Every structure is written in C-alpha cells, then in structure tokens.
Amino acid sequence: MVRKPTSKETARKPNMREAILAAAEELFAINGFNAVSVRDIAQAAGANPGSVTYHFKTKDGLLLEIYRRHCGPMNLRRSELLAAARRVRDLQDRLEAVVRAYVVPAFTSGSDLAGGGARFTRLRAVMSAEGNEVARKIIAQTFDDTSHAFIDAIHESLPHIPRTDIVWRSHFLLGALYYSLVTPDRVSRLSRGEADGGDAASAIEQLVQATVASFQAPPLDHAAPARRRPVVSSKT
Amino acid sequence: MVRKPTSKETARKPNMREAILAAAEELFAINGFNAVSVRDIAQAAGANPGSVTYHFKTKDGLLLEIYRRHCGPMNLRRSELLAAARRVRDLQDRLEAVVRAYVVPAFTSGSDLAGGGARFTRLRAVMSAEGNEVARKIIAQTFDDTSHAFIDAIHESLPHIPRTDIVWRSHFLLGALYYSLVTPDRVSRLSRGEADGGDAASAIEQLVQATVASFQAPPLDHAAPARRRPVVSSKT
DNA sequence: TGATCTTTTGTACGATAGTACAAATCACAT
DNA sequence: ATGTGATTTGTACTATCGTACAAAAGATCA
Numbered sequence: 001m002v003r004k005p006t007s008k009e010t011a012r013k014p015n016m017r018e019a020i021l022a023a024a025e026e027l028f029a030i031n032g033f034n035a036v037s038v039r040d041i042a043q044a045a046g047a048n049p050g051s052v053t054y055h056f057k058t059k060d061g062l063l064l065e066i067y068r069r070h071c072g073p074m075n076l077r078r079s080e081l082l083a084a085a086r087r088v089r090d091l092q093d094r095l096e097a098v099v100r101a102y103v104v105p106a107f108t109s110g111s112d113l114a115g116g117g118a119r120f121t122r123l124r125a126v127m128s129a130e131g132n133e134v135a136r137k138i139i140a141q142t143f144d145d146t147s148h149a150f151i152d153a154i155h156e157s158l159p160h161i162p163r164t165d166i167v168w169r170s171h172f173l174l175g176a177l178y179y180s181l182v183t184p185d186r187v188s189r190l191s192r193g194e195a196d197g198g199d200a201a202s203a204i205e206q207l208v209q210a211t212v213a214s215f216q217a218p219p220l221d222h223a224a225p226a227r228r229r230p231v232v233s234s235k236t
Numbered sequence: 237m238v239r240k241p242t243s244k245e246t247a248r249k250p251n252m253r254e255a256i257l258a259a260a261e262e263l264f265a266i267n268g269f270n271a272v273s274v275r276d277i278a279q280a281a282g283a284n285p286g287s288v289t290y291h292f293k294t295k296d297g298l299l300l301e302i303y304r305r306h307c308g309p310m311n312l313r314r315s316e317l318l319a320a321a322r323r324v325r326d327l328q329d330r331l332e333a334v335v336r337a338y339v340v341p342a343f344t345s346g347s348d349l350a351g352g353g354a355r356f357t358r359l360r361a362v363m364s365a366e367g368n369e370v371a372r373k374i375i376a377q378t379f380d381d382t383s384h385a386f387i388d389a390i391h392e393s394l395p396h397i398p399r400t401d402i403v404w405r406s407h408f409l410l411g412a413l414y415y416s417l418v419t420p421d422r423v424s425r426l427s428r429g430e431a432d433g434g435d436a437a438s439a440i441e442q443l444v445q446a447t448v449a450s451f452q453a454p455p456l457d458h459a460a461p462a463r464r465r466p467v468v469s470s471k472t
Numbered sequence: 473t474g475a476t477c478t479t480t481t482g483t484a485c486g487a488t489a490g491t492a493c494a495a496a497t498c499a500c501a502t
Numbered sequence: 503a504t505g506t507g508a509t510t511t512g513t514a515c516t517a518t519c520g521t522a523c524a525a526a527a528g529a530t531c532a
Contacts, residue, residue, distance in 0.1 A: 016479080032366040034270035038520060048481050053521060055479090129365030129418050130268040140425070147426055167427040168442040172412035179411025182365050189376070190383055191403040206404040210450035217449030220441055252509080273489060284511050289491060291509090 017055045019045040025066050029123035033063065033132050060134050063127075067138045070120040075146050077105045086153060095157040096212050099173070102150050103207055106177055107200045118181055118200060125178035154215060161219050173211045180207065253291045255281040261302050265359035269299065269368050296370050299363075303374045306356040311382050313341045322389060331393040332448050335409070338386050339443055342413055343436045354417055354436060361414035390451060397455050409447045416443065 023044035027036040038059055042049040056062040081101030088094035106121040127135035147170070154166050180187070180203050187197030196202065259281035263272040274295055278285040292298040317337030324330035342357040363371035383406070390402050416423070416439050423433030432438060 030367060032268060032270060034268060035366065037518075039518085049521090050482075050523090051480060053523095057521090059520065126365045128415075129362045130271065131266060144425065151426065164427050164431045165442065167423060167431060168439075169446045171416065171423050171426070171433075172408075172443065172446055175412040175415025175418075176408035177411070178415060179364075180407065182411075187403060187407050189380065190387065190407070191400050195400045195403060197407075203404075205456055206401065207408065209453050209456050210405045210408055213453030214446035214450040217445050220445050274491085275489085285491090286493085286512075287510060289493095293491090295490065 016045070016047050016051055020047055020052055020055060020062070021066060021069065024062050025119060025123060028063065028066070029119050029126060032126050032130050033059075034130065038062075063132070063134050064138070066120070066123065067135065067142075070117075071138065071142045074105050074117065074120070075142065078102065078146055079149075081105065082149060082153060086156075091157050095154065095215060096208060098150065098153045098157065099208050099211050099215070100204075102170075102173070103177060103204055103211075107181075107204055121177070122181040125182050128178070158215060161215070165219050166215065169211070169214050169217075172214065173207070176207060176211070252281070252283050252287055256283055256288055256291060256298070257302060257305065260298050261355060261359060264299065264302070265355050265362060268362050268366050269295075270366065274298075299368070299370050300374070302356070302359065303371065303378075306353075307374065307378045310341050310353065310356070311378065314338065314382055315385075317341065318385060318389060322392075327393050331390065331451060332444060334386065334389045334393065335444050335447050335451070336440075338406075338409070339413060339440055339447075343417075343440055357413070358417040361418050364414070394451060397451070401455050402451065405447075405450050405453075408450065409443070412443060412447070 020041060024036070024041045027041055027044060038052050039049050041062070042052055052059075052062060056065055078101060081104065082098065085094060085097035085101045088097045105117060108117045124135065124139070128139070151163070151166055151170055154170065155161070155163055158166070180197070184197030184203070187195055191197075256277060260272070260277045263277055263280060274288050275285050277298070278288055288295075288298060292301055314337060317340065318334065321330060321333035321337045324333045341353060344353045360371065360375070364375070387399070387402055387406055390406065391397070391399055394402065416433070420433030420439070423431055427433075
C-alpha cells in the first residue's frame, strides 16, 4: 500500500481546500470581491459553505490565502527573469528584457499553478479597482520591492531619464497590463475582430513593444516646455 | 421677487436629486458598486433611503443616471477637441493633439460638472473592473464610437502602423489612464514623494508623452521578428 | 475494533441588503 | 388659505449576507 503523507498535513482525496481556492480565485477575478458570496464559491467548488469557514475562517482569510499562494512564485520568477535581463549587454536589448521580465510572469504562471498567472493578475487588477483593504496591505508590502527593483533596472538602462518619469511610465505599464486582462474583449471589438484581446502572446508582445517605446520617450520634467507649442485651443 | 423655475421641473431648494447623484458618484468611484449600499448613499447625501428609490427607482437606475449625466458632455468635449486636433498640420503635433484630446476630458470635466471628469472616469474604471452589467451596456454603445474616431484619427497620423497595433496601444492608453485615477497614491509611493500621483496636470503630461511615444513605436505585426533594432532614439 | 483527530455537513443567527409603500411634509398656483 | 401635486420620511418586508457551531462522516493508528 502506498502511503506517503503524514496525517498532519493531508487533506481529502479530492482536495477540497484547493478546489475552494481555485473557485474563489476565478469568481473574484471576474466579478470582484463584494459581488461574490461565500455560498457562490462553495457551490462552484462543489463544497459546503461551512467548509469555507473551516479552511479559511473568513472571506477575507480566503482572499489572503489566494494572495499568499501566488505572490511568492510570481515574484520569484520575476526576480529570476530580472536577474537574467540585467546581464544583457546591449542597453537597448536590456531594456526590452527587463520590461519582458516584468510583463511575462503576470500573464503566465510562475510555478505549479498552470495558466493561473493571468487569472491572479486579473484578480489583483480588480481588487485594486475596488480598493480592497486586504489586497492593499499585501500589495504594498509584497509588490513594492519588486516594483522598485524594476524601476531601478529600467533607470539603469535609461540613465538620462529622471526617475520620476520612469515611475510614471511603469505605472502606466501596470495599468495597461491590468486593463488588458480585465477587458480583453474590448480589443477584439475595437479591432473589428482583427485582433484577439484574449491572446496572451499578442498582448505581451504589443505591451512590451509599446512600453519600451514609452520608456524611451524624452523626459519632460526638465521645466523647458518651449519645444512644443500649446496645441489645444477649442474652448470659447 | 425672483421667479425663474416652473413648477414642473423644479426640485427642492437644496436639490436632493443632485446631492444623491453626487454622493453616489463619489462612493461608487471609490468603493465600487457592490460595496456601497443605498443607505450609504442616502446618508452621504443627507437624504432618506426612500428618496433614492423615489428619484431613481433602483440602484441600477441611479448608476444609469450617473452615466447619462456625464457621457454626453464628455463625448461632446472630446469631439470638439478631436476636431481641433485634426486640423493641426504637422503630423507629429497632430498626433500629440489627438492623444491630448482623448486624455484631457477624462481628467477634467466636460461641462457644468466642476472637476467631475476625473471622478466619473474613475467610476468608469471601477465599473469596468467589476464587470458591471449596466456600465458594460452603456460603454459599448456610447464610447465605442468615440474610441473608433480616435483610433481613426491616430491612424491618420501614423499611416504606416497597422490598425491592429493602434487598437492595442490605445487600449493600453485607456488602461494607464484608468489606473492613474484609481491608485494615484502608488505613483507618490514608488517615486518616494518626488511625484504627486494625484496631480492631474502631471498625470496628463506624463501620459500624453508616454503614449505618443508608444504610438510611434515600430509596428510588430510584420510576420518575421528576427533581431530587430528599434529606430527610436532620443539623442538630438 | 475502538479511540482520536480531521474534515464535511446542516442549520441557524444576527446584520444588512434592495425595494415597496403609506403617511407626512413641502412649494406653489389659485 | 387652501387645494394639489411633488417630494421626503418612516417603516416594513423579503432575501441574502458572513459566520458560528454542533453533529455526522471519514480517516488514522494503537
């Protein structure tokens, strides 16, 4: 008889805890935290509502565990890719590699969770929009380090751009990334079917290319707006 | 003796209907649709919960009315600015003007609502993330025309870029725009206080500049992406 | 097998949700 | 001042929320 697990950390044969986590992740990512009830999650997971309470104590605890599951692997993968990107000699290529190291793990999973990267990133996007408190705390203390590392790496490739501008542009990158995962159908619609907003590979390439170009844009902090004239004038 | 209003369309002296709309708009934009109760809105507006039902019938009806209030003016202003931008001769300047015509009304109000532009745009961002049904319907039938007009205008300035790429990049623009309004504090935090994410003027300039550069990036549709050397450079 | 621990189930409780509706109140034309 | 229609108030109803908890069921090992 095969018997590998000790009694302490085993769950049932069909792992209910995991099923609940997966169902919650999916539902939260699509509908937001507040619109999904514990009963909805339980039903989607084929579990009893009480099981959710048993495994995660509260609804917040469930969300917290989802974050714990993904943050580690994703940031680890980002660190690896970032380290590799830093070793690229050509500054131009390095910039692209760094951006790619930031973007790719958000679309594709960082570890055992297959294809869960995009789902979790979408979850983060939605929680961010909802101003979810649990998420806010985790984000600030888990992702800011990573964000700083990327900003520094980008700054390394573009020393002549003020750090402030890089912060703004990397912020735009994250916004674009989030939005691409939240409403991919809009891309399909506006392109009249010529593009598939749900295609991760396309999204990544488009995003990386557009973002690299935006980082390379000339800085504007320099208090010298003489170059361009005020273009807008239509109001009375 | 002042007598301007006819009895038919007047509300109370302190216009309750407007107060409710304003309160709802603010609360929805910050916390999302589902997290805000009708009672929350009524309290914030200094009204009775029943008044909300009286004026707007349902909570969905209230959201619908908020959209009706803003969509017209904002799209009107965008059309004006877009028309003006189209008249700019220099292609480079025209591109920037077009982008600005898209961005500016989202941050600043389009009509009588003072400063409400950013709030409403943030509301749209949050509703989009939550997958709100009421919002989805209105968006598709109200904003897609505008979006197409902008995409076409940009395509005019950049004829060598495939329309598909322009759709993606304008999608990124909207995502960046939304995200800037949803979590401006992140910019302040990551820049270590050097930038104020809440400053609309800075956000607009940064966003316009970054976006123009992203639109100008070389197209990537071209089937064979070997080792490409991007042409964009900032040296003068 | 029986004892013990873990997990699942079922049910219930208090809080709060959206909304309906009658009564009270107000603004204003007559 | 008075009647009338537009608003506001107060309250109540039903549904659903998150969560607690005891009992049932399953697993583990002496």
